[in-house]
Amino acid sequence: xxxxxxxxxxxxxxxxxxxxxxxxxxxxxxxxxxxxxxxxxxxxxxxxxxxxxxxxxxxxxxxxxxxxxxxxxxxxxxxxxxxxxxxxxxxxxxxxxxxxxxxxxxxxxxxxxxxxxxxxxxxxxxxxxxxxxxxxxxxxxxxxxxxxxxxxxxxxxxxxxxxxxxxxxxxxxxxxxxxxxxxxxxxxxxxxxxxxxxxxxxxxxxxxxxxxxxxxxxxxxxxxxxxxxxxxxxxxxxxxxxxxxxxxxxxxxxxxxxxxxxxxxxxxxxxxxxxxxxxxxxxxxxxxxxxxxxxxxxxxxxxxxxxxxxxxxxxxxxxxxxxxxxxxxxxxxxxxxxxxxxxxxxxxxxxxxxxxxxxxxxxxxxxxxxxxxxxx
Numbered sequence: 001x002x003x004x005x006x007x008x009x010x011x012x013x014x015x016x017x018x019x020x021x022x023x024x025x026x027x028x029x030x031x032x033x034x035x036x037x038x039x040x041x042x043x044x045x046x047x048x049x050x051x052x053x054x055x056x057x058x059x060x061x062x063x064x065x066x067x068x069x070x071x072x073x074x075x076x077x078x079x080x081x082x083x084x085x086x087x088x089x090x091x092x093x094x095x096x097x098x099x100x101x102x103x104x105x106x107x108x109x110x111x112x113x114x115x116x117x118x119x120x121x122x123x124x125x126x127x128x129x130x131x132x133x134x135x136x137x138x139x140x141x142x143x144x145x146x147x148x149x150x151x152x153x154x155x156x157x158x159x160x161x162x163x164x165x166x167x168x169x170x171x172x173x174x175x176x177x178x179x180x181x182x183x184x185x186x187x188x189x190x191x192x193x194x195x196x197x198x199x200x201x202x203x204x205x206x207x208x209x210x211x212x213x214x215x216x217x218x219x220x221x222x223x224x225x226x227x228x229x230x231x232x233x234x235x236x237x238x239x240x241x242x243x244x245x246x247x248x249x250x251x252x253x254x255x256x257x258x259x260x261x262x263x264x265x266x267x268x269x270x271x272x273x274x275x276x277x278x279x280x281x282x283x284x285x286x287x288x289x290x291x292x293x294x295x296x297x298x299x300x301x302x303x304x305x306x307x308x309x310x311x312x313x314x315x316x317x318x319x320x321x322x323x324x325x326x327x328x329x330x331x332x333x334x335x336x337x338x339x340x341x342x343x344x345x346x347x348x349x350x351x352x353x354x355x356x357x358x359x360x361x362x363x364x365x366x367x368x369x370x371x372x373x374x375x376x
Contacts, residue, residue, distance in 0.1 A: 017138050024106055028050050030244065033047060033126065058096040058097070059076035073101050083110040091115070092113065098116055098119065136208060138367060180316045180319045183316040183320045196314075223263075258301055277321075288328070307336075315328065316329075333356065345358055
């Protein structure tokens with residue numbers, strides 16, 4: 001492990017977010033990154049065993065097994081955000097890193113590195129081969145690091161925002177604006193109905209399966225998806241689904257089946273969304289929500305899932321299409337949310353029904369504020 005930790009701030013579709021080495025190490029340790037991948041020298045890399053995650057001095061993973069052009073090697077793995085971290089951390093002079101057989105970096109732009117013994121390990125850029133969206137990985141890591149530490153989450157929020165409610169609302173609205181920018185590009189290219197289709201299916205993949213869901217929606221219209229059937233659609237992305245740690249309700253097969261059922265029951269549901277949006281200004285939030293869940297979405301999604309779809313897909317699209325949805329987006333129930341956010345909200349003294357802007361504001365603080373303990 002390096003003696004200093006690295007954090008990068010990157011620009012995602014919903015705005016900037018921070019990601020640290022720990023997030024990539026955690027993903028590597030899970031065994032989700034297997035390859036095949038191409039090294040900087042054009043060699044095929046496959047991971048047989050990711051190795052043992054080393055929390056002390058030396059390389060990040062010890063005793064890994066990999067295939068390089070089908071040649072089996074056993075050795076150590078070092079993970080960095082950028083290739084230049086190798087020399088910045090002094091690994092080229094440290095004999096503890098002489099057994100490194102693979103230098104895995106997140107961000108493109110690489111050069112060969114050399115160990116103290118003169119060996120040049122293969123280098124691979126991980127970004128094209130990650131099994132999940134990078135923004136999801138960063139946010140998941142921040143939440144995992146703070147699991148069971150609602151007080152720490154609350155402290156970070158208080159440190160970031162002196163005026164809690166207006167501060168969280170401001171952060172949430174900035175995040176909403178980034179979501180609408182993302183929707184605007186899609187709307188201009190695809191039109192309302194196709195964009196609605198793609199954003200909703202993509203949102204059903206949150207939790208690790210956004211990329212394969214997005215690919216399915218882009219490749220097939222709702223009518224084509226119904227004709228192909230759930231089994232055929234699911235198998236198209238066999239090997240791409242992230243299933244580890246998912247609850248049954250979050251399984252991509254189940255979410256796809258719900259979406260197909262919606263399109264069978266109400267083929268015109270995307271037009272109904274626009275009719276529903278026209279009445280937002282004249283109805284209460286509670287009655288608008290019930291109409292959306294029970295009538296427009298035909299009751300096929302559980303309430304929390306329907307709320308999440310509304311927050312991540314429908315409201316940003318409607319705002320882009322000319323419907324004033326920002327106030328409703330802020331005050332809407334936040335859908336499926338981490339338990340630690342709810343507990344932190346209570347520590348912060350926020351009362352009454354939980355509102356989306358509170359959750360979005362807290363998440364924005366966490367995703368920009370990664371604290372990593374120095375390594376030995």
